[in-house]
Amino acid sequence: MIEGIRHIVFDLGNVLLNIDPPRTETAFKELIPDTEAFMQRVQSEDLFRRMECGAYTPAEFTDRIRHHAGIPLHDEQIHAAWNALLLDFPLRRLQILQQLSLYHDLVLLSNTNEIHEAAFNATLQREHGMPNLGVFFDRVYYSHRVGLRKPDTAIYQLVLDECGFDPAKTLFIDDLKENIAAAESLGIRGIWLEPGMTIEEHIFLPKQ
Numbered sequence: 001m002i003e004g005i006r007h008i009v010f011d012l013g014n015v016l017l018n019i020d021p022p023r024t025e026t027a028f029k030e031l032i033p034d035t036e037a038f039m040q041r042v043q044s045e046d047l048f049r050r051m052e053c054g055a056y057t058p059a060e061f062t063d064r065i066r067h068h069a070g071i072p073l074h075d076e077q078i079h080a081a082w083n084a085l086l087l088d089f090p091l092r093r094l095q096i097l098q099q100l101s102l103y104h105d106l107v108l109l110s111n112t113n114e115i116h117e118a119a120f121n122a123t124l125q126r127e128h129g130m131p132n133l134g135v136f137f138d139r140v141y142y143s144h145r146v147g148l149r150k151p152d153t154a155i156y157q158l159v160l161d162e163c164g165f166d167p168a169k170t171l172f173i174d175d176l177k178e179n180i181a182a183a184e185s186l187g188i189r190g191i192w193l194e195p196g197m198t199i200e201e202h203i204f205l206p207k208q
Contacts, residue, residue, distance in 0.1 A: 002189055007165045008100060009183075011150075011174035012110035012133075015193055016097075017120055018087035027081035032069045041068040051113045054144035058115050083119040089127055092200040097136040100204070107159055108133055109172070111143040111150050139163055150174070151182035160186065173199065 013019040029035045042048065047068070051061050062078045100106060112120075121132045134140050141159055143149035148158065160167055167187035174180050180190035191203060 002171055002191075004169055005104065005171045005189065007105040007107065007163070007170040009107045009109050009159060009170060009172045009188075010097075010137075011172075011176075011179065011193075012108060012112065012120075014175040015173055015199060016093050016108075016133075017089055017123075019085050020087060021085045023084040024081060027084040031073060031077060031081055032071065034070075038069050049149070051115075052111050052143045052149050054114075054147050061113075061115065079115055079119075082115055086116060086120050086123065089120075089124055090198075090200070091128065093198075094128060094130075094136065096200060096204045101136065101138075105163065105165070106137045107163060108137045108140045108142075109150070109155065109159060110141070113144045117142060117144070150176070150179040153182050153186055156183050156186050156188060160188075173203070 010016060028038070032038045042065075045064065045068070047056075047061070047064055050056060056064065058079075059075075062073075062075050065078050065082075066073050097106060124130045124133065130136075139159070139162070141155065143155070146155065146158060148155035150156075156172075159165065160170070168189070170188045171191065172180065172183040172188050173191045173193060174183070175193045175195075177192050180192045184190045193199065193202075197203075
């Protein structure tokens with residue numbers, strides 16, 4: 001840990017929650033015959049980023065997916081493919097949050113969306129009996145709820161302002177280097193969780 005830290009801001013995917021984005025790509029390929037054309041149409045609309053910024057409701061999102069796919073798809077099929085990347089919450093990571101909360105302010109800051117939020121909270125309830133991630137944090141910031149997403153510096157500034165954090169005493173942990181760089185541009189201290197690293201094996205180690 002870095003000395004002088006009072007506040008810790010955590011990313012979600014690949015920091016607390018294991019994810020595997022290619023699983024969603026594979027799931028859509030199994031649903032949609034012309035996946036390449038589908039993805040081009042989705043990207044031209046910037047659909048996924050706009051979903052993460054709260055521009056669409058889940059119903060509007062599934063309608064846009066059906067439109068771009070050009071074939072009839074049930075909501076359940078789209079949700080299953082969209083959520084396929086979400087895996088599990090290792091127990092040790094949740095225990096680390098509980099331990100850190102005794103001595104630090106904890107905030108969750110994630111680029112996500114309403115469909116994923118419902119899915120990963122259901123996983124948390126099923127695996128660990130916790131209703132949502134808010135039980136581990138003082139504040140939770142989801143991109144689709146605040147209309148901003150990383151690495152836009154405005155979302156980090158929002159956290160600092162609303163929580164009253166001194167950036168020099170704030171640590172941000174994320175698995176994307178560009179997100180860390182954006183936070184550090186505001187004076188926040190960052191740890192980039194590089195591929196293969198985990199918080200339980202490389203950052204918050206048990207005292208010997």
